[in-house]
Amino acid sequence: MEYDVKVTNRIKRVEGQVRGLLKMMEDEKECRDVITQMSAVKSALDRTAALIVSMNLENCIREEQENGRNSEELIQEAVNLLVKSR
Numbered sequence: 679m680e681y682d683v684k685v686t687n688r689i690k691r692v693e694g695q696v697r698g699l700l701k702m703m704e705d706e707k708e709c710r711d712v713i714t715q716m717s718a719v720k721s722a723l724d725r726t727a728a729l730i731v732s733m734n735l736e737n738c739i740r741e742e743q744e745n746g747r748n749s750e751e752l753i754q755e756a757v758n759l760l761v762k763s764r
Contacts, residue, residue, distance in 0.1 A: 681730070
């Protein structure tokens with residue numbers, strides 16, 4: 679699968695958030711601030727995972743329809759991927 683610039687930019691942003699999180703821990707910032715940042719990182723990863731699954735699902739369904747096949751299995755696989763990523 680090809681990953682477009684939107685997806686790679688999101689991952690780069692998450693990378694920056696993780697670096698910021700490590701710096702906060704090195705600077706012995708308050709627990710609530712560290713946890714808040716961890717939550718933001720987790721949320722960003724969850725949203726990125728959902729974007730990747732939806733982009734892939736869209737492409738796969740189009741291919742299945744072009745070939746005259748049923749796409750129910752693909753949809754179920756996408757749902758399972760999203761659940762697994764949580």
